[in-house]
Structure formats: C-alpha cells, structure tokens
Amino acid sequence: MGLSLLSGLVRAEMKFNLQEPATELGHKVYDLHLMMTIVCGVIFVAVFGVMFWSVFVHRKSAGHKAATFHESTTVEILWTIVPVFILLGMAWPATKTILAMRDTSNPDITIKVTGYQWKWGYDYLKGPGEGISFVSNLSTPQPQVRNEAAKGGEYLLEVDNELVVPVGKKIRILTTANDVIHAWWVPALAVKQDAIPGFIRDTWFRAERTGTFRGQCAELCGKEHGYMPVVVKVVSDEEYAVWVEGKQKAMASAADDPNKVYALPELAPRGEKVFAANCAACHQANGKGLPPAFPPLDGSKVVLGPQDEQIKVLLNGRPGTAMASFKGRLSDTELAAVITYTRNSWSNATGEVIQPSDIKMARGE
Amino acid sequence: MAAIPGGADHAHDHAHDQPSGIMRWVTTTNHKDIGSMYLWFSFAMFIVGGIMALVIRAELFQPGLQVVDPDRFNQMTTLHGLIMVFGAIMPAFVGFANWMIPLMIGASDMAFARMNNWSFWLLPPAAILLSTSLLVPGGAAASGWTLYPPLTVQMGMGMDMAIFAVHILGISSIMGSINIVTTILNMRAPGMTLMKMPLFCWTWLITAYLVIAVMPVLAGAVTMILTDRHFGTSFFNAAGGGDPVLYQHIFWFFGHPEVYIIAIPAFGVVSQVIPAFSRKPLFGYASMVYATSSIAILSFIVWAHHMYTVGMPVAGQLYFMFATMLIAIPTGVKVFNWVATMWRGSLTFETPMLFSIGFLFLFTLGGFSGLVLSMTAVDVQLHDTYYVVAHFHYVMVAGALFSAYAGAYYWLPKWTGHMYDEKLGKLHFWLSIVFFNMTFFVQHFLGLAGMPRRIPDYALQFAEFNMISSIGAFGFGLSQLVFLVVALKCIRGGAKASAKPWDGAEGLEWTVPSPAPHHTFETPPVIK
Numbered sequence: 001m002g003l004s005l006l007s008g009l010v011r012a013e014m015k016f017n018l019q020e021p022a023t024e025l026g027h028k029v030y031d032l033h034l035m036m037t038i039v040c041g042v043i044f045v046a047v048f049g050v051m052f053w054s055v056f057v058h059r060k061s062a063g064h065k066a067a068t069f070h071e072s073t074t075v076e077i078l079w080t081i082v083p084v085f086i087l088l089g090m091a092w093p094a095t096k097t098i099l100a101m102r103d104t105s106n107p108d109i110t111i112k113v114t115g116y117q118w119k120w121g122y123d124y125l126k127g128p129g130e131g132i133s134f135v136s137n138l139s140t141p142q143p144q145v146r147n148e149a150a151k152g153g154e155y156l157l158e159v160d161n162e163l164v165v166p167v168g169k170k171i172r173i174l175t176t177a178n179d180v181i182h183a184w185w186v187p188a189l190a191v192k193q194d195a196i197p198g199f200i201r202d203t204w205f206r207a208e209r210t211g212t213f214r215g216q217c218a219e220l221c222g223k224e225h226g227y228m229p230v231v232v233k234v235v236s237d238e239e240y241a242v243w244v245e246g247k248q249k250a251m252a253s254a255a256d257d258p259n260k261v262y263a264l265p266e267l268a269p270r271g272e273k274v275f276a277a278n279c280a281a282c283h284q285a286n287g288k289g290l291p292p293a294f295p296p297l298d299g300s301k302v303v304l305g306p307q308d309e310q311i312k313v314l315l316n317g318r319p320g321t322a323m324a325s326f327k328g329r330l331s332d333t334e335l336a337a338v339i340t341y342t343r344n345s346w347s348n349a350t351g352e353v354i355q356p357s358d359i360k361m362a363r364g365e
Numbered sequence: 366m367a368a369i370p371g372g373a374d375h376a377h378d379h380a381h382d383q384p385s386g387i388m389r390w391v392t393t394t395n396h397k398d399i400g401s402m403y404l405w406f407s408f409a410m411f412i413v414g415g416i417m418a419l420v421i422r423a424e425l426f427q428p429g430l431q432v433v434d435p436d437r438f439n440q441m442t443t444l445h446g447l448i449m450v451f452g453a454i455m456p457a458f459v460g461f462a463n464w465m466i467p468l469m470i471g472a473s474d475m476a477f478a479r480m481n482n483w484s485f486w487l488l489p490p491a492a493i494l495l496s497t498s499l500l501v502p503g504g505a506a507a508s509g510w511t512l513y514p515p516l517t518v519q520m521g522m523g524m525d526m527a528i529f530a531v532h533i534l535g536i537s538s539i540m541g542s543i544n545i546v547t548t549i550l551n552m553r554a555p556g557m558t559l560m561k562m563p564l565f566c567w568t569w570l571i572t573a574y575l576v577i578a579v580m581p582v583l584a585g586a587v588t589m590i591l592t593d594r595h596f597g598t599s600f601f602n603a604a605g606g607g608d609p610v611l612y613q614h615i616f617w618f619f620g621h622p623e624v625y626i627i628a629i630p631a632f633g634v635v636s637q638v639i640p641a642f643s644r645k646p647l648f649g650y651a652s653m654v655y656a657t658s659s660i661a662i663l664s665f666i667v668w669a670h671h672m673y674t675v676g677m678p679v680a681g682q683l684y685f686m687f688a689t690m691l692i693a694i695p696t697g698v699k700v701f702n703w704v705a706t707m708w709r710g711s712l713t714f715e716t717p718m719l720f721s722i723g724f725l726f727l728f729t730l731g732g733f734s735g736l737v738l739s740m741t742a743v744d745v746q747l748h749d750t751y752y753v754v755a756h757f758h759y760v761m762v763a764g765a766l767f768s769a770y771a772g773a774y775y776w777l778p779k780w781t782g783h784m785y786d787e788k789l790g791k792l793h794f795w796l797s798i799v800f801f802n803m804t805f806f807v808q809h810f811l812g813l814a815g816m817p818r819r820i821p822d823y824a825l826q827f828a829e830f831n832m833i834s835s836i837g838a839f840g841f842g843l844s845q846l847v848f849l850v851v852a853l854k855c856i857r858g859g860a861k862a863s864a865k866p867w868d869g870a871e872g873l874e875w876t877v878p879s880p881a882p883h884h885t886f887e888t889p890p891v892i893k
Contacts, residue, residue, distance in 0.1 A: 015826075018746060018813050025742075040733035051704045055722070059712045060644070066869075067710035069893060070646040079701045080694060087690050090740070095683060097742040102679040145822060147429040155428060157824045175676075181609055181673060183749060187815040192745050194675045196610060197515060198603020201676030214824075217672075218749040218817045220509045222516060223436045226820030275697040288459045291434060292502040293521060320594065322519045 019187045022213060022234070023205050026190035028097045028284060036090060043086075068077075101190075104204045107172030109165065115175070115182030115195035115217065117226035117324060118281060122163050125174070129244040133249065135329075136161045137277055138227045142285075143245075156226070157214040162233040165207065166240035172204045178322045180222060186215035186232050194219055207234040222322060223293075224281050256333035258360060264344065264353045271341025274334045279342075282322060287346040293322065298346035310339055311362045327363070332356040391486070394478035395883060399485050401780070403460030404773075406488055408849070410452035411766075413496060415842050416443040422804075422838035424821055425831050438821035439507035440523070444495060446510025447527065450627070451534040452492055454765045458630040459484075459541045461772050462569045464780065466545060468874035468881060469563045470888045471554025476547035477540075484540035491533040498523035498530075509819055514601035514612050517590050524594070528587045535547045535580040542573035549573075554873070556892030560654070563872050564647060567654050568633030575622045575629070575634045578665075583619040609674050617668035625664045627761060629657060630766035631728075632699060635721045637872070638771045639703050642718035643710030644869035649702040656695035656702075663692050673744045682741045689739035693732070700724070700729050715867075716790030720771035723798050724764060731759025734809065749819075753810025758805045767797070770848065775870075777855050778862035782880030785855040789847055796844035803837030839874060 017034070021027045058064045087180075109127035113120060116135075124132040136159045142306035143149035145156075152158070165171050175184050175195035185192040186205075193203040207213075213229040235243065276285065283289045297303050302310050314335055317325035326335065336354045343350040383389050393399060420441050424432040433441065463481065467474055475481045498505040503521020506512065517524055549570045553562065589600040589612070599605020601612045639645045647653065670689045673682060703725055712718070734756040738744045747753060770793075777785045807830040812818075816827045822833065865875035877885045 015814060015830075016810050019815055028744055029742050032740060033746070036737045036740060036743065039663065040736060044733060047700065047704060047729070051707060051722075051725070054455050054704070054707045054710070055712060055714075058643075058708065058710050059714075061713070064709075064711050066644040067709040068645065069648075069709075070706075071649050071651070075705070076649055076652050078696070081696055083694050083697050089692060090736075094686065094740045094742060098679060098686070100680055101742055101745070102682070138814065141831060145430055147431065148882060151428060151825060153825070155825050156822060181513060185749075185817070187746065190746060192748060195602075196675070199608070199610070199676075215815065216817050216820070220513070220516065220749075220819045222507075223439065225439070226435065226817075226822050228592065229490065270674070290434070293504065320518060358849065 002036070011116045021190060022188045022207050022209055022211065023190055023354065024208060025097070025101055025205070026188065028093075029190050032093055032097055035093070039053070039086065039090065052227075074303050097346065101203075104172050104202045106170065107204060108169035110172045110174065111163070111165075112174045112176065112200075113163075113181075113195060113244045114227075115177035115184070115221065116329060117179050117222050117322065118160075118216075118228040119277075120163075120184070120228065120230060121178075121329070122161075127169075128166070128240065129247070132244065132247050134161045134247075135277075136163065136231070138229055140227075154214070157229045157231065159229055159231045159324045160214070162231040164235060164240065164243050166237050167207050167210050167234050168237075170204055172202055175201050175203070181219050182217050182221045182228070183219035184215075185218040185229055185257075186213050186230055188213040189215075189232065192218055210236060212233045227281075256331060256356065258332050258356050260333075261357075262336070262340075262353060262356055264340065264351070267340045267353060268344055270334075271337035271339070272345075274330065275339040275341055278326070278330065279338065287342070287348075297342050298348060300348075303342050303348055304350060307339070307343075307358065308362065310343075311335070311354070311359060314339065315359075315362060318320065332359040332363070335359045381891065383458040391439070392482070394474070394482050396467050396475045396478070396481065397780075397881060397883065399481050400460050400464030401476075402460075403456050403463055403488075406485070406492075407453045407455075407457035407460060407541075410448050410456070410492060411845070413492075414445050414448035414453055414475065415845065417441045417448070419838060419842050421445065422835040425823070427832065428823055428825055428828055430822055432690035433821070435821045436504060436594070439509070439819065440499060440505040443506045443509055443512075443527075444499070447506075447531070448492075448495060449761070450510065450623070451531065451538075452488070454627050454761065454769070455534075455538060456488060457769045458569075458572075458627070458765075459538070459545075461565075461630065461634065461769070461776075462541070462545050465776065465874060466566055466569060466671045467552070468549055468877065468885060469566055470549065470552060471873050471886045471892070472548060472552035473731050473884065473887050473889075475544050477544045477554060479852050480540050480580055481544055484537045484544070487533050487537040487540075491530040491537070494526045494530040498526040501526065507623075511613075511616060512587065512590065513616075514590055514593060514609055516595050518602070519714055528591050531587050532584055535584045538576050539580050542576040542609075545569055545573040546577070554886070554889040554892055560651065561892060564636035564653055565630070565633035568629045568636070568657055570655050572626050572629045575626050575661055579619040579622045579626075582615060583623075586615040586619065589615075610672070612668065612670050613675060618665070620671065621668045622661070622664040624757075624760070625660055627765045628728075629661065631724070631765045633658060634768045634772035634775075635703065635724055638717045638721045638775050639706050639725075641775070641870040642713050642715060642721075643707045644712075645706060645710040646871070647702070648705035648708075649698070652698055653702055656682035656698040659695040660692060663695070664689065670739060670741075670744070673741050674748050684740055686741045690736065690850055693736050693739075696732055699726065700732075700871065711869075715774070716785070716787060716794055717771045719791065719794040720767050720774065722736055723794065724771060726766040726800070727759055727763030727767065727798075727801070731764060734759060735809045747812055749817055751808040751816045751818055752810035754818050755805045755808035755812060758808075762805070763801060770794075773852070775848050776874075777852070777869070778866040778880055779874060779879050781856050781859075782862055782878075783855050784862050784866060785851050785859065789854070791842060793847040793851060796847065797841065800837045800840035800844055804834050806835075806840050807833050807837075 110125045112123040120136045139158045139160045168290045175193045177195040177197040182195040189205040191203045213232045217228040282294035289296035333356045336356045338353045505523040506527040508516045592598040599607040667689045669685045862879040
C-alpha cells in the first residue's frame with residue numbers, strides 16, 4: 001500500500017507517533033491512524049493553501065477589488081459530495097479493524113483483570129497457568145515521586161508483579177473493578193478496556209514479539225489514578241511454563257494456615273507490608289492520613305476502639321467514601337495482620353493481637 | 366411603546382429613571398447592560414478557570430509532585446473544566462446574544478426583560494458555590510468535569526456544591542435560551558424574514574434549541590448522582606441493580622450537543638466578521654443555515670463516540686463511528702464557505718479578522734483531529750489521553766475563545782463608542798496564537814506516545830513536551846491580560862468610533878450611533 005514504507009520512515013522517531021505496535025491489530029491501528037493523518041493533512045494543506053493564497057493576493061493593500069459573488073450551486077454540491085466519498089474510503093478500513101478488534105473468540109488463555117483503587121488484580125482463569133492469582137502494585141519508591149531521590153528509567157511505569165503471558169497466544173482479558181471505573185491500557189498491545197464495577201467486559205491481544213510492555217490506568221479513578229501502571233511481560237512458551245511452575249509453587253508455600261495463632265512480633269511486620277501495599281496511599285505510612293478525605297489512623301477512635309468495629313470497616317468499607325471493602329482482596333491472615341499492625345503502631349499501643357480466626361468469625365456473621 | 370414618536374427623547378427621559386450605582390446593575394432589565402454583565406462575568410470566570418489551568422500546568426512542568434497533591438490536582442482539572450464550559454464560554458456567548466441580537470434584528474430589547482435580569486443574576490451564586498467548594502472539608506469535586514460515578518459517590522460535600530451549581534447554571538442557560546428563541550421568532554423588524562437574518566442570529570436560534578433540549582438532561586443526570594449519594598438510590602450502582610455506564614450515556618447525550626452549544630455561536634460570530642473584512646457578502650448563506658442545522662441535529666445521535674472503551678456491542682461502535690464521521694460533511698461545508706467568502710475579496714487584517722482567520726485555521730485542525738478520533742479503533746488508543754485534551758482545546762479555545770475575541774474586537778467600538786488600540790489588539794492575537802499552539806500542539810504527541818489525561822505526574826519520556834506545553838500555557842495565560850488592557854483602554858477613551866467603523870460591515874447594528882444608546886429601535890426599522 002506504500003503506507004508501510006512510509007510508516008517505516010515515521011517510526012524512526014517514535015516520539016511523534018503512536019508507540020511501536022507489538023500485535024497485528026496494533027499495526028492495523030497504527031497504519032489506520034497514519035493514513036487518516038496523511039489524508040487530513042493533505043486536505044488541510046489544500047484548503048488553507050487556497051485561503052493563504054487569498055490572504056496574500058486578495059488583499060486591499062495590494063489594491064484588490066472585491067468580487068460580488070456569494071453562491072454557486074455547482075461548487076456547493078461538489079464540496080458536499082466529494083467529502084462523502086473520502087469518508088467512505090476511510091470508513092472501509094476502519095470497519096474492518098473494529099471487527100477484528102472485537103473478536104474475542106477462541107482464546108488460548110483467559111485472564112481476569114480487576115481494578116482496585118489503586119492497583120490491578122490478575123486472575124488466570126483458563127489455559128496454562130490457570131489458578132494463578134496476584135496483585136500488581138506500583139513499585140516506584142515514594143521518595144522519587146517527592147523528588148527526594150533521582151527518578152529511575154521506568155519511573156511510574158514499573159510494578160512489583162508483572163502480568164506474564166506467552167508470545168503468539170491469544171490472550172483474552174476480562175475486565176471488572178472493585179470500586180470505581182478504571183481502564184486497563186497497554187498502548188503497544190493496542191488494548192484499552194474500561195473496568196466497570198459490577199460488570200465484566202472483554203478484550204484481547206496476541207503479542208507477536210517478546211518484551212516488556214508498559215501502560216497505565218486510563219480512566220480517572222481518584223487520587224492515585226496516575227500511579228497505577230500496567231506492565232505486561234511477554235515471554236517464550238518455555239519461559240512461560242517455568243514462570244507458571246514457579247508462581248504456583250510460591251503461591252502454595254505462601255498460603256497461610258487460617259487456624260494458626262500468631263504472636264504480636266510475628267504478625268506486626270506482616271501487617272506493615274500489607275499496610276504499605278494497601279493502605280498507605282490514603283492513610284499514609286506515618287498513619288496521619290490526609291484529612292479530611294482520608295482520616296488518620298494514628299490515635300483514631302476506630303483503631304483504638306472495639307476490635308469488631310474495625311474489622312467490620314475493613315470487611316465492608318465505608319459506602320460513600322473512598323474506604324473500600326477489603327473482603328475479597330485480603331485473606332484472613334492479611335486482614336488480621338494489618339489490623340494488628342495499626343493497633344500497635346505510631347502512638348497506638350493496644351498490645352492486642354487479632355487472629356485470623358477472629359476475621360473468619362466476623363466474615364461468618 | 367415602540368409606536369411613540371420621538372424615540373430618542375423618550376430614551377433620554379428613561380435614563381433618569383434608572384437607579385444609580387450598584388442598584389442600576391442589580392435591577393437592570395436593559396439588554397445592553399445585561400449583555401455587558403454577562404461579558405464581564407465570563408471574563409472574570411475565564412481568569413479564574415485560567416489560573417486553575419496554570420496550577421495544572423505548573424504541576425506538570427516536571428515529573429514528580431511539586432505544586433499540589435494529587436487530590437488537589439484532580440479538583441483543579443474538574444473545576445477548570447466546569448468553570449470554563451459553564452462559567453466562561455457559555456455566558457460569553459449569551460452576552461454577545463444579549464447585546465447584539467436585538468440590535469441585529471431591530472428589536473427594542475429582549476422579549477423577557479425581567480427574566481433576562483434573573484438569568485444573569487443566577488450566575489454569580491453558582492460561581493461562588495463552585496469556587497468556594499475548594500475550601501470545604503474534602504475539597505472540591507475531583508472527578509473530572511464529566512462527573513462519572515461511582516467516583517462521584519466517594520466525594521465530600523464539594524461534590525454536592527458542584528451539583529447544585531450545575532443546576533443553577535442550567536436553569537440560567539435555559540431561561541436565557543427561551544428568551545433568545547422568543548426574541549428572534551417574535552421581535553424581528555418588519556420585513557426581516559428568517560432567511561434575511563444575520564447568520565449570528567441563526568446560529569443562536571439553533572443553539573438555544575439545543576440548550577433547551579439538553580440542559581434538563583444534564584440536570585437529571587446530576588440529580589441522580591445526588592440521590593445515589595444521599596438518598597440510597599442505585600441508579601449508577603451495580604450492587605443495587607444500577608449501571609455506572611448508564612450515567613455516561615445520559616451525560617454524553619447532553620455532552621455532545623453541549624460541544625455545539627459552544628461552537629455554533631462561535632460559527633455565527635465568525636460568519637459576521639469574515640464578510641466584513643473581506644468586503645464581500647457571506648458565501649452560501651442558505652447552505653450555512655442548513656449546515657448549522659444539520660450539525661445540531663447530528664449532535665444528538667453521536668454521543669457514544671465518547672465511550673468507545675466502555676464495551677459497547679460492536680454494532681453500536683460501528684453506528685456511532687459512521688454517524689460521527691457524517692458531521693465532517695456540514696462542518697466542511699462551513700469551512701469551505703468561509704474560505705470562499707475570502708476568495709477574491711478585498712481583505713484587510715484588523716484584529717477581529719486576525720482572530721477569525723486564527724479560528725478558521727485552528728478550528729479546522731481540531732476538526733481533523735476529531736475525525737481521527739471518530740475512528741473507533743484509533744480512538745481506543747487515544748481515548749483518555751492528551752491527544753483528546755489537545756483535540757478539544759483546539760475546538761474550544763481556538764474555536765470558541767478565538768471567535769469570542771473576534772466578536773469582542775469587532776463590536777467593541779459599538780459598545781464603547783471608541784476604537785480599541787489596534788496595535789495592542791494585534792499583539793494580543795499573535796501572542797495568543799503562538800502560545801496556544803505551543804501549549805496544545807505538542808499534546809498531540811504526548812497522547813500518541815501514551816500519556817493518559819488527568820494525571821498529576823508522568824513517566825520520564827513525556828518530560829520534554831510537558832515542559833514546552835507548560836511554558837506555552839503560562840505565555841498564553843499572561844497574553845490574555847493584554848485583552849483586559851485593550852478593553853479597559855477602549856472603555857475609558859480612544860479615537861471616536863463612527864456608527865459604522867468597519868467599511869465592509871453589514872447589518873442593523875451599524876445603523877445606530879456608537880456607543881449604542883441605552884434604548885434603540887423603539888420604532889422598528891423597516892427592511893426592504
């Protein structure tokens with residue numbers, strides 16, 4: 001089509017165009033955008049070439065006398081009809097691309113992506129790796145954000161647990177959300193799909209080369225919207241098999257015994273980790289919160305009050321505020337750990353240890 | 366009253382009945398006074414919204430957090446949008462309508478003079494509600510101007526203040542629009558048929574119908590948010606049987622026509638200015654009217670092109686893409702007509718003409734990026750990125766704002782009786798167009814490269830363009846103060862303006878003296 005040659009030239013300098021696609025569909029989108037831009041550019045130059053000709057030649061200071069014509073049916077019909085054909089020419093490839101984009105049938109692997117304020121949860125539902133489940137958090141350290149440390153090369157586009165998928169396989173992504181609307185977006189894979197609480201939507205991609213592809217949440221989802229990146233690592237089939245095995249083993253060994261009785265020194269450090277990953281964005285690492293939207297936990301009446309109340313807040317959230325329900329996001333042990341941590345940190349010193357069995361009981365109610 | 370002979374003396378008498386000082390402005394029912402108040406109000410809100418934009422751009426000057434925390438940042442983007450759309454651009458064009466429509470159609474005033482006063486005086490309380498919401502616990506609404514639930518359900522009382530402000534602003538624009546429709550349909554001078562009206566009146570007639578049709582829809586949508594927040598309803602809550610996407614459908618059923626509510630009066634102003642400085646009648650007057658009406662009708666059936674990523678059925682995506690592409694046709698007709706008006710004219714380039722050409726050039730650019738965005742597959746990549754931000758600022762700023770400036774410079778001599786400072790006016794134009802492009806053109810590249818909108822902090826690869834954009838934004842913001850200087854200078858003095866200071870201008874407004882007397886056309890003129 002000649003476009004591919006031209007697009008090769010433009011791709012040399014990526015900053016002015018879409019990211020280099022890593023899927024067949026991505027190439028189609030890339031070429032469609034380029035075609036549109038070129039056609040629009042040509043029309044733009046033609047129309048404004050006429051206008052600037054007029055500006056330079058038909059000026060009063062150059063002694064030009066005004067003509068008096070003010071309509072011409074032929075010309076007017078012509079410039080209504082010609083654009084129709086140009087648009088038809090554009091609509092044809094656009095329609096084909098959309099039909100390809102929306103065909104999510106026959107996937108090799110199906111992964112559910114859940115948007116949380118402000119992280120992504122991944123559950124491998126079908127295909128190799130089935131049963132793997134993890135949460136993916138921003139891993140850029142806070143001091144870099146606050147300009148207290150030099151920013152790394154992948155600043156804001158790095159996570160603790162990447163989504164790992166094999167190359168050349170059709171990956172179907174189901175999106176949903178736990179709290180507000182998010183959007184799962186990886187530019188190089190040409191996927192962007194809103195994640196809507198209470199609903200499941202789907203999209204798909206088939207990566208044609210290995211590599212790490214980075215994107216971000218694209219739908220405003222609250223305070224930390226700018227801090228929930230998506231990182232997809234595309235690997236070979238062999239590497240994928242190794243990753244699946246390792247991940248499944250790690251998950252098995254990390255599984256907690258829900259009936260274990262913990263002591264404070266054992267549970268609090270675990271709670272600190274859970275707090276850093278789930279709570280610190282709002283309530284802050286120092287427990288001071290960002291009042292009034294995000295209340296402090298240090299010295300909080302709820303944290304220092306009866307345990308059951310605090311457990312209820314964590315399980316059910318506080319509807320109408322940013323406080324989400326952690327019922328489905330954290331295990332009994334994690335909830336016990338983080339509650340124990342908040343009740344024994346900063347100036348809080350209740351000395352109480354919440355056991356996983358307490359959470360289990362509260363869930364049962 | 367209109368039949369009383371000796372209208373000029375009569376007007377003179379009236380001037381003495383007026384309360385003086387502040388009460389004159391509070392109680393006025395004069396369309397010119399009210400028009401001026403609208404214009405000053407919108408300029409004030411433009412400055413407030415502009416300062417918010419500069420806070421946003423200051424934060425985005427470099428990666429990392431420097432100026433505001435992310436929550437404040439989101440409040441800034443939200444209020445910037447709400448204030449610019451409802452507080453600045455819409456009232457500005459209502460101001461033009463108030464001042465100019467009676468003068469253009471030979472009417473003595475607007476049809477409902479007291480309601481006119483009321484629709485203006487609803488605006489300041491709404492503006493106060495919006496701006497003071499920054500100070501309440503929890504801060505202002507931080508959900509983007511589109512106010513998507515469920516995020517809006519999480520906000521504090523600032524959200525309720527924003528909802529109430531939107532209600533008030535909506536009531537004000539509906540009343541203003543009813544007034545405009547009634548004035549245009551009933552109060553035209555004898556002999557002025559609809560197809561002899563200046564195009565500005567046509568565009569406002571169409572716009573007013575759009576406002577009346579869609580503002581209640583917005584009011585309904587935000588009211589549903591209000592009841593979801595406080596009264597236990599679940600319109601947009603899946604857990605209660607509702608659907609968050611329903612809100613988006615309702616919002617954009619309002620939101621897309623809203624884009625044309627802003628753009629169509631801008632088309633009207635430019636259609637007055639370009640013929641005047643081309644010294645040649647508007648090319649294709651009738652096709653302009655038909656094109657504008659088609660754009661207005663099409664604007665009701667394309668709303669979901671703002672929602673290509675919500676997961677519509679593929680048939681929906683295709684339909685909305687085709688319908689959206691159709692808008693390019695009447696829009697193209699308008700651009701061709703303007704260029705044809707200039708063709709073989711006798712052009713001069715005073716400030717109003719410069720702003721009109723700037724409008725034409727940049728609005729078309731925004732139109733083309735809109736055509737690119739209409740392609741569903743491409744939009745899925747560009748949706749919620751800076752490409753979209755660039756696109757709608759080309760349409761809103763280079764479209765609506767530039768045309769408002771064109772109108773302001775064009776009619777300033779009529780309003781004040783003095784010529785404005787042409788040198789400063791031209792300076793204002795050139796600074797504006799250079800800094801505007803510096804701010805927004807590079808945002809296309811940011812969006813293409815993958816920068817989402819509404820983020821306070823960004824990855825390092827976006828740093829250079831953001832820095833350029835921020836510098837441009839401060840330049841653009843400061844350049845607008847030049848206009849304030851020009852306007853104040855023009856009000857205080859300057860060369861006396863004749864009744865018709867532009868030799869190519871046409872229309873009844875140029876048959877009355879400059880400044881236009883307090884009462885005009887008490888005896889309607891007769892149009893041949």
